Amino acid sequence: MQSPRIMLPWEDMPRRWYNVKADVPDLATPVLHPGTLQPVKPDDLIPLFPMEVIGQEVSQERWIDIPSEVQEVLSLWRPTPLHRARALEKALGTPARIYYKNESQSPPGSHKPNTAVAQAYYNKHEGVKRIATETGAGQWGSALSFACAQFGIECMVYMVRVSFDQKPYRKSMMQTWGGNVTASPSELTEAGRKALAADPDCPGSLGLAISEAVEDALTREDTKYSLGSVLNHVILHQTVVGQETKKQLAMAGERPDVLIGCVGGGSNFGGLVTPFIPDKLERPELRIIAVEPESCPTITRGRYTFDYGDTAKMAPVVKMHTLGHTFMPPRIHAGGLRYHGMAPLISALVEKNLIEATARHQIACFDAAVQFARTEGILVAPETSHAVRVAIDEALRCKQTGEPKVIVFNLSGHGHVDMAAYDAYFSGKLVDYTYPEESIREAMRSLPPVAP
Amino acid sequence: MQSPRIMLPWEDMPRRWYNVKADVPDLATPVLHPGTLQPVKPDDLIPLFPMEVIGQEVSQERWIDIPSEVQEVLSLWRPTPLHRARALEKALGTPARIYYKNESQSPPGSHKPNTAVAQAYYNKHEGVKRIATETGAGQWGSALSFACAQFGIECMVYMVRVSFDQKPYRKSMMQTWGGNVTASPSELTEAGRKALAADPDCPGSLGLAISEAVEDALTREDTKYSLGSVLNHVILHQTVVGQETKKQLAMAGERPDVLIGCVGGGSNFGGLVTPFIPDKLERPELRIIAVEPESCPTITRGRYTFDYGDTAKMAPVVKMHTLGHTFMPPRIHAGGLRYHGMAPLISALVEKNLIEATARHQIACFDAAVQFARTEGILVAPETSHAVRVAIDEALRCKQTGEPKVIVFNLSGHGHVDMAAYDAYFSGKLVDYTYPEESIREAMRSLPPVAP
Numbered sequence: 001m002q003s004p005r006i007m008l009p010w011e012d013m014p015r016r017w018y019n020v021k022a023d024v025p026d027l028a029t030p031v032l033h034p035g036t037l038q039p040v041k042p043d044d045l046i047p048l049f050p051m052e053v054i055g056q057e058v059s060q061e062r063w064i065d066i067p068s069e070v071q072e073v074l075s076l077w078r079p080t081p082l083h084r085a086r087a088l089e090k091a092l093g094t095p096a097r098i099y100y101k102n103e104s105q106s107p108p109g110s111h112k113p114n115t116a117v118a119q120a121y122y123n124k125h126e127g128v129k130r131i132a133t134e135t136g137a138g139q140w141g142s143a144l145s146f147a148c149a150q151f152g153i154e155c156m157v158y159m160v161r162v163s164f165d166q167k168p169y170r171k172s173m174m175q176t177w178g179g180n181v182t183a184s185p186s187e188l189t190e191a192g193r194k195a196l197a198a199d200p201d202c203p204g205s206l207g208l209a210i211s212e213a214v215e216d217a218l219t220r221e222d223t224k225y226s227l228g229s230v231l232n233h234v235i236l237h238q239t240v241v242g243q244e245t246k247k248q249l250a251m252a253g254e255r256p257d258v259l260i261g262c263v264g265g266g267s268n269f270g271g272l273v274t275p276f277i278p279d280k281l282e283r284p285e286l287r288i289i290a291v292e293p294e295s296c297p298t299i300t301r302g303r304y305t306f307d308y309g310d311t312a313k314m315a316p317v318v319k320m321h322t323l324g325h326t327f328m329p330p331r332i333h334a335g336g337l338r339y340h341g342m343a344p345l346i347s348a349l350v351e352k353n354l355i356e357a358t359a360r361h362q363i364a365c366f367d368a369a370v371q372f373a374r375t376e377g378i379l380v381a382p383e384t385s386h387a388v389r390v391a392i393d394e395a396l397r398c399k400q401t402g403e404p405k406v407i408v409f410n411l412s413g414h415g416h417v418d419m420a421a422y423d424a425y426f427s428g429k430l431v432d433y434t435y436p437e438e439s440i441r442e443a444m445r446s447l448p449p450v451a452p
Numbered sequence: 453m454q455s456p457r458i459m460l461p462w463e464d465m466p467r468r469w470y471n472v473k474a475d476v477p478d479l480a481t482p483v484l485h486p487g488t489l490q491p492v493k494p495d496d497l498i499p500l501f502p503m504e505v506i507g508q509e510v511s512q513e514r515w516i517d518i519p520s521e522v523q524e525v526l527s528l529w530r531p532t533p534l535h536r537a538r539a540l541e542k543a544l545g546t547p548a549r550i551y552y553k554n555e556s557q558s559p560p561g562s563h564k565p566n567t568a569v570a571q572a573y574y575n576k577h578e579g580v581k582r583i584a585t586e587t588g589a590g591q592w593g594s595a596l597s598f599a600c601a602q603f604g605i606e607c608m609v610y611m612v613r614v615s616f617d618q619k620p621y622r623k624s625m626m627q628t629w630g631g632n633v634t635a636s637p638s639e640l641t642e643a644g645r646k647a648l649a650a651d652p653d654c655p656g657s658l659g660l661a662i663s664e665a666v667e668d669a670l671t672r673e674d675t676k677y678s679l680g681s682v683l684n685h686v687i688l689h690q691t692v693v694g695q696e697t698k699k700q701l702a703m704a705g706e707r708p709d710v711l712i713g714c715v716g717g718g719s720n721f722g723g724l725v726t727p728f729i730p731d732k733l734e735r736p737e738l739r740i741i742a743v744e745p746e747s748c749p750t751i752t753r754g755r756y757t758f759d760y761g762d763t764a765k766m767a768p769v770v771k772m773h774t775l776g777h778t779f780m781p782p783r784i785h786a787g788g789l790r791y792h793g794m795a796p797l798i799s800a801l802v803e804k805n806l807i808e809a810t811a812r813h814q815i816a817c818f819d820a821a822v823q824f825a826r827t828e829g830i831l832v833a834p835e836t837s838h839a840v841r842v843a844i845d846e847a848l849r850c851k852q853t854g855e856p857k858v859i860v861f862n863l864s865g866h867g868h869v870d871m872a873a874y875d876a877y878f879s880g881k882l883v884d885y886t887y888p889e890e891s892i893r894e895a896m897r898s899l900p901p902v903a904p
Contacts, residue, residue, distance in 0.1 A: 003462035010455035109831030147824040169871035176825045374601040377559030416868035419621035
C-alpha cells in the first residue's frame with residue numbers, strides 16, 4: 001500500500017513566484033487606456049493598485065520573492081497535496097496515471113487566496129484601508145474577504161447577481177470573514193444603476209461587476225481595486241501551484257504528459273501550467289490543455305484582439321482572446337467561467353502554440369464530477385468539473401491506445417456551496433447551451449477601434 | 453518562521469485502533485434488550501450489525517488491527533494536520549499555546565468517515581447489500597454515503613427533519629455520493645408514521661430517526677443498520693484522531709494540559725481523548741473537557757442511568773447520561789448535538805472523574821466561531837463551535853493567570869453547508885435556550901424500570 005497523497009514538506013514550499021515572461025519572448029502585449037486607447041503608463045494604474053503590484057504586472061524578472069508575511073498566511077494550508085487518483089483510474093480501467101493538485105483545502109475552498117493574500121498584504125503595506133472587488137461564483141470574493149481579515153483591511157465585494165441568487169451561502173461566508181457583499185448590478189455605482197435602468201432583471205456578468213468595483217475604487221480615496229484573475233500579477237502569485245506540483249511529481253518519479261486546467265480568466269490554469277512552460281519548450285510533446293465552457297468559448301470561438309476588460313469600458317484595454325465585452329454569457333452554473341475575455345498571458349501562450357484549448361458542455365462536466373465524487377470522494381466546484389471532464393476524456397483515450405500517460409489536472413476548488421448546481425443536475429434541470437454564431441458576431445461589433 | 457501545521461508522515465498513520473476498556477476497569481456496562489430489559493447477547497445484535505462490529509463492540513483487547521482496505525480509503529485524507537493556532541493566540545493575547553486537530557478535510561467534511569469507512573467495509577465483507585442509518589446535521593449521512601460508494605453498497609439515510617429543512621445542500625451531497633435520503637419522521641416506517649400522526653409538523657430528533665433506521669434494517673433481509681456515534685465500536689474507530697494527535701504533539705515537543713471536544717453522541721470527543729486516558733491516569737492534572745449545548749445538557753443536567761437509545765424503544769437500553777428518551781431538544785443549529793443520551797463509554801469515564809463536562813449557549817459559540825474564522829481562516833461547523841468556545845475560554849483564563857498551558861481541541865468538521873446558521877447569527881435570529889427543569893423531570897418519567 002502507498003499513500004495516494006504526495007505531501008511536500010513545508011520547508012520546500014516555494015519562496016519565490018515564477019514569471020513566465022522571462023522565458024518566452026514577446027509575451028507582454030501593450031495595455032491601453034480605456035478612454036484614450038493609448039498605452040497606459042504604470043502611473044495611470046496608481047489609483048487602482050499598490051505600487052508593488054504594478055511593478056509585478058510589468059516585470060520581466062524570472063523570480064520574484066514572496067514576502068515572509070505572505071508565506072506565513074499561505075502556510076495555513078500550503079503546501080497542498082498532490083493526489084494520485086487510483087480509485088478513479090480503476091473505475092475507468094485506464095492505463096493512464098492521473099494526478100490532481102488539491103487547491104480545495106484552503107480556508108475559502110479554492111486556489112484564489114494564493115493571490116488574495118499577496119494583494120491584501122501589498123495594500124496593507126502601502127497604507128490602503130479598503131479594497132473593492134468583483135466576484136463571479138463567489139470564490140474570489142471569499143478569498144479576498146479571508147485575506148483582508150488576515151491583514152485588517154475592509155473588503156467590498158460586488159457579486160454577479162446570478163451567483164448571488166444561486167449561492168446565498170457564499171454571501172454568508174464572506175460576511176463571516178468580515179466582507180461587505182452586494183449583488184451586481186447594484187445601486188451603489190453609476191455603472192450598476194445604468195445596467196439596472198436598461199434591465200431591472202439583469203443577471204449581471206463579471207465584466208459588469210468589474211466596472212462597479214473599479215468605479216468604487218476610483219471614486220474613493222481610501223480604496224484600491226483588486227482583481228482575482230486575468231492580470232499578469234495574479235497568474236504570477238498562482239505559480240506556487242505549479243512549482244509545488246513539479247516538485248511533487250519529481251518526488252513520485254513522474255514526468256507529466258498532459259496538464260489540464262479549467263479557464264475563466266485563466267488564473268488557476270496559469271498558476272499550474274506556466275512553471276511547466278520551460279519543459280514544454282524542451283519537450284513539445286507535453287500537452288497543456290485549457291478547458292472552457294461551450295457556453296462561454298473565449299479561446300475556441302473568440303478573436304485574439306484588443307478589447308475592454310469590462311462591460312462599462314472603465315478597465316484597461318488588453319490584447320486577449322475575447323467574445324466582445326458586451327457578450328452576456330448564459331446562466332451556467334460555473335459562474336467563475338463566465339468571462340468574455342482571457343488572461344493576456346494565456347492568450348499569448350495560445351498564439352505561440354504552447355497551450356491548446358478545448359470546450360465542454362456543462363452536463364458532461366457534471367457527469368464527470370459525480371464519477372469523481374464516487375471514486376476520489378471530493379465534491380468539486382462546477383468550474384473544476386471542466387478539468388475533471390477532460391482528464392477523464394484523456395484517460396479514456398489512453399484506454400483505447402494503451403498508453404500509460406501521466407495526466408495532471410488542477411482541482412481548483414470544492415463545490416460545497418455549489419450543491420444547488422448538483423441538485424439541478426440530478427433533477428434534470430441543467431441545459432447545455434451553444435452560443436449562436438450570430439450573437440458572437442454581434443458582440444464583436446463592440447470591439448474598440450484598435451488594430452489587432 | 454515555522455509551519456503552523458504539524459504533518460504526520462503517512463507511514464506513521466495508526467494501523468490499529470485503541471480500546472480504552474483495556475486500561476480502565478469496569479467501563480463496560482450491560483446492554484439490555486429494549487423489549488425484555490434483560491442483557492442482550494451478541495447474537496441479538498446480528499440482525500443489526502456485521503459480526504466483526506459486534507465483536508469490537510464487546511472487545512476488551514487494547515489494540516485492534518485496522519484492515520488494509522480501510523487504511524487505503526482513510527489514506528485519501530489521513531493523517532490529518534494538527535494546527536498551531538498562532539493567529540488566534542495573538543488575537544487573544546494569551547500565553548497559552550492552542551492546537552487543533554483538523555478533521556474537516558475529509559471528503560464529507562468531518563471526523564465521521566473514520567468509522568463510516570470501517571463499518572461499510574465490514575458490511576461489504578460479510579455480504580450486506582444495503583445499510584440504513586439516521587443523520588442529525590447531515591455529517592454522518594454524508595460520511596456513510598461516501599463510505600458506501602467506496603465499497604459499492606446501497607445507503608439509506610433518515611435525516612432529522614429540522615436539519616433536512618435547514619440544510620438542503622447536505623441532501624444533495626449525499627445524493628452525489630449515491631445515498632438515498634428521506635426526512636425523518638417519514639412515511640416509510642411504522643415509527644415515522646406514528647410520529648407524523650401525533651404531530652404532522654414534528655421536527656424530528658436523532659432518537660426518532662434511529663428508530664426509523666433500525667426498523668428499516670430489522671424488516672429487510674438485505675439491510676443492516678449503522679450508527680455514527682454512541683456505541684463502543686464507533687469510538688474505537690475514531691481513535692485514529694487521538695493517536696495521530698499524540699504523535700503530532702510529541703513532534704512539536706508538547707504535552708497537553710487541556711483536551712477539548714464537543715459532544716453529541718460522543719464520537720469525535722471520544723476519538724480525540726480516549727488515547728490520552730492512560731496519560732490522565734498518570735497525570736491527573738490533565739483536564740479533559742466535553743462541551744455540550746445548554747439546550748441539550750445531557751451530562752451536565754441529565755441522569756446517569758439506563759435508558760433507551762431511541763424514541764420508539766427499538767434500540768438497546770444502555771447505561772448513560774440521559775435527559776430521557778422522550779426529550780425533544782429545541783431546534784438549535786448544532787443538529788449533531790441534539791441527542792438525549794451520551795456514549796456509555798464517555799458517561800462511564802465521566803463517572804470515574806476522568807472527564808469533566810461543561811455546557812455553552814449557541815450565540816456565544818458562534819461568537820467564537822467568527823473570531824476563529826477571522827484569525828485561523830477555517831469556518832467550523834456549529835457543533836465544532838462549542839469546542840472552539842471553550843478553547844478560547846480556557847486560553848483567556850490563561851491570560852488572566854499567566855499560565856502558558858497547552859490547549860488542544862478537535863476541529864471535528866467544517867461549516868460550509870451550515871452557512872444558514874451563520875446567517876441567522878449575523879441577522880440576530882439566533883436565540884439561546886435553557887431547558888426548564890420541569891421539562892427535564894417530565895422526560896425522566898419515561899425511563900425504563902431498571903435500577904441504575
